[in-house]
Amino acid sequence: MSADSHTKSKALADRATAVIPGGVNSGTRRNGAPYAFESAAGAYITDFDGNRYLDYHAAFGAILLGHRHxxxxxxxxxxxxxxxxxxxxxxxxxxxxxxxxxxxxxxxxxxxxxxxxxxxxxxxxxxxxxxxxxxxxxxxxxxxxxxxxxxxxxxxxxxxxxxxxxxxxxxxxxxxxxxxxxxxxxxxxxxxxxxxxxxxxxxxxxxxxxxxxxxxxxxxxxxxxxxxxxxxxxxxxxxxxxxxxxxxxxxxxxxxxxxxxxxxxxxxxxxxxxxxxxxxxxxxxxxxxxxxxxxxxxxxxxxxxxxxxxxxxxxxxxxxxxNPDFYTRTHALGERWRSGLRGILSELEITAEVVGFGGTFSTYFIDHRASGFKDLLENDVQAAIQFHRRMIDRGVLMLPLPLKRNHISGSHTAEDIDMSLNAAQDALQSMIDDDIVSRG
Ligand SMILES: Cc1ncc(COP(=O)(O)O)c(C=O)c1O
Missing domain, CATH: 3.40.640.10 (Type I PLP-dependent aspartate aminotransferase-like (Major domain))
Structure with missing residues (x-):
């Protein structure tokens, strides 16, 4: 997504900065483009310029069934x-x-x-x-x-x-x-x-x-x-x-x-x-x-x-x-993402741990299983930020900060997961091409 595609959002964010300190009402909401959102429905959220994203940020997990269910x-x-x-x-x-x-x-x-x-x-x-x-x-x-x-x-x-x-x-x-x-x-x-x-x-x-x-x-x-x-x-x-x-x-x-x-x-x-x-x-x-x-x-x-x-x-x-099947569905979709991403990482020979539980998932750029915070001190922060940033550029909203989790809602589908996995493959390949992560 080019800078041009954020013109209206950027203008609204600039207006916001005049009257709201930093332009946002909670510190971790200021992360670069997309700057402002206008509408949401189901698994998707649309920014102020009309760009549509598959939403795994889900308002820090406050969205469970899907937007405006x-x-x-x-x-x-x-x-x-x-x-x-x-x-x-x-x-x-x-x-x-x-x-x-x-x-x-x-x-x-x-x-x-x-x-x-x-x-x-x-x-x-x-x-x-x-x-x-x-x-x-x-x-x-x-x-x-x-x-x-x-x-x-x-x-x-x-x-x-x-x-x-x-x-x-x-x-x-x-x-x-x-x-x-x-x-x-x-x-x-x-x-x-x-x-x-x-x-x-x-x-x-x-x-x-x-x-x-x-x-x-x-x-x-x-x-x-x-x-x-x-x-x-x-x-x-x-x-x-x-x-x-x-x-x-x-x-x-x-x-x-x-x-x-x-x-x-x-x-x-x-x-x-x-x-x-x-x-x-x-x-x-x-x-x-x-x-x-x-x-x-x-x-x-x-x-x-x-x-x-x-x-x-x-x-x-x-x-x-x-609807008790909500849990079996979201947990299965979580597993579909985790196993899919593990496959992609292994094919690209990138060292990372795909973690999560049920319908949540995260990626740690570390070389061993994490059990406590001490293991996360080794996380490659730039790789983590770039991965989520490049997913956003491909229409998948994931918070571009290290260690952040993603959330699958009741409105996400298997097709959404597969689309996201394709985006992940492309994003990770671009990180290799740009020397942000290395193979092997
Ligand atoms: C585990 C946990 N407890 C408490 C809070 C605070 O909740 P709120 O943001 O609704 O005040 C959060 C927010 O992220 C949280 O993740």
């Missing part, structure tokens, strides 16, 4: 026809959504409905600290849990700051981020060591059961089950951050797949298929610590449980309940 559009229209927001008491939609969440998420006995994953995590942390009366948290290097003060550290850290001091933003008091300790994913010993160093001071371990914010590291059975045993022994809570894995890999999230029961679970993104809805759920005795139930943790939010968010959540979860 009919069941969501109908639910939105119906919601707009009745109650918008009351700010007093509860609505039937809130109750229905909470009942569905409690029904499908194995560990959730009670839930609160919020608007973003970051809020859900912030509340989970407060609840954990308040109910254990302890200060510290443990998170894993590479795990991302939103923007709240305690967890905004050590995500995709550069080598020199990995496992050390690496807040993701200025403006957080060191006391906040330093109260979160850093362990290595798939390395139970690293968590045990922290419990030894901070006896009876760790309130919770928070984990993305599959750390999709660094692609897809899949937990070993020993690790994920070990986290459950260790936290229980130590009187700490286990928080599964299922903001990406929830509803995407199974109706009951990754906890259903690995059969581990966390104390608290956060979820959001795909649950509303593009509309802002999220939540925090868990054991009744913990959730009773919220103030409306007589506890000490304040729960607030003008827009919590608003009509359109609830309608989107109800419609998405109901669709998934009624």
């Amino acid at each position: 009919a069941v969501i559009e109908d639910a939105m229209a119906a919601a707009a026809d009745t109650l918008d927001l009351s700010g007093y008491g509860v609505s039937e939609a809130e109750v229905k959504l909470a009942e569905l969440i409690v029904e499908v998420l194995p560990s959730v006995e009670q839930t609160v409905i919020l608007n973003s994953g970051s809020e859900a995590v912030a509340y989970a942390i407060r609840l954990a600290r308040a109910s254990t009366d302890r200060k510290y948290l443990v998170k894993f290097q590479g795990g991302f849990h939103g923007w709240s003060e305690s967890v905004a550290r050590n995500v995709i850290s550069p080598k020199e700051r990995a496992y050390g001091d690496d807040p993701v933003t200025a403006g957080i008091l060191p006391d906040s981020w330093q109260s979160t300790l850093i362990a290595e994913f798939n390395d139970l010993e690293s968590v045990k060591t922290l419990f030894e160093q901070y006896p009876e001071q760790i309130a919770a371990v928070i984990v993305e059961p599959i750390p999709h914010n660094v692609g897809a590291l899949v937990p070993t059975k020993e690790f994920i089950e070990g986290l459950r045993t260790l936290t229980t022994e130590q009187g700490a809570l286990l928080i599964f951050d299922e903001v990406i894995t929830g509803f995407r890999h199974a109706l009951g999230g990754y906890q259903q797949i690995c059969a581990v029961t966390p104390d608290l679970t956060t979820f959001g993104k795909a649950m509303g298929n593009g509309y802002p809805v999220a939540g925090l759920g868990g054991k009744r005795e913990l959730m009773q610590n919220f103030d409306a139930a007589g506890g000490k943790v304040a729960l607030m939010g003008t827009f919590n449980g608003n009509a359109t968010s609830c309608a989107a959540g109800i419609a998405t979860i109901t669709y998934l309940k009624d």
Whole structure:
């Protein structure tokens, strides 16, 4: 795609820069062309110049069924026809959504409905600290849990700051981020060591059961089950951050797949298929610590449980309940991409690891299987960026940043995957021709 094909988008982006800092409303949205989007339907998204892309970025995974899916559009229209927001008491939609969440998420006995994953995590942390009366948290290097003060550290850290001091933003008091300790994913010993160093001071371990914010590291059975045993022994809570894995890999999230029961679970993104809805759920005795139930943790939010968010959540979860083949289909398409790309890489003699789970996939430009973040420090960042950049140029939207995952929605087809594999073959060949990767 030539620079000419982005003229209108670029002009809109320039207008944006005058009134929005950097021209975007979330930092990682500014990545060069395409600069602006106008419409989307099913598996495709169209930019402001009318260029159409097969969308695997899927709004960081918030699109699960496909863009503007009919069941969501109908639910939105119906919601707009009745109650918008009351700010007093509860609505039937809130109750229905909470009942569905409690029904499908194995560990959730009670839930609160919020608007973003970051809020859900912030509340989970407060609840954990308040109910254990302890200060510290443990998170894993590479795990991302939103923007709240305690967890905004050590995500995709550069080598020199990995496992050390690496807040993701200025403006957080060191006391906040330093109260979160850093362990290595798939390395139970690293968590045990922290419990030894901070006896009876760790309130919770928070984990993305599959750390999709660094692609897809899949937990070993020993690790994920070990986290459950260790936290229980130590009187700490286990928080599964299922903001990406929830509803995407199974109706009951990754906890259903690995059969581990966390104390608290956060979820959001795909649950509303593009509309802002999220939540925090868990054991009744913990959730009773919220103030409306007589506890000490304040729960607030003008827009919590608003009509359109609830309608989107109800419609998405109901669709998934009624169409269990959604998971077999998307998982099979994920496998079709992964095995296809492995074949292409081997034919071109390019060293890379194709990873993923279910309908998600990523490419690591490394020469061995990755189990934790330490393996990802070897990723060839330029190759990773160029691969996704060249896929965009061929009409396939993949975020051109290292370690980023891609998402297959219910609207992608086998033909879409095959088209993308053809584009990948061409993109990778062009990387060899331009000396970005070498053969052998
Ligand atoms: C695992 C995880 N937790 C929490 C969040 C924060 O969610 P939100 O962007 O809805 O605030 C994200 C966002 O990417 C996430 O990936």
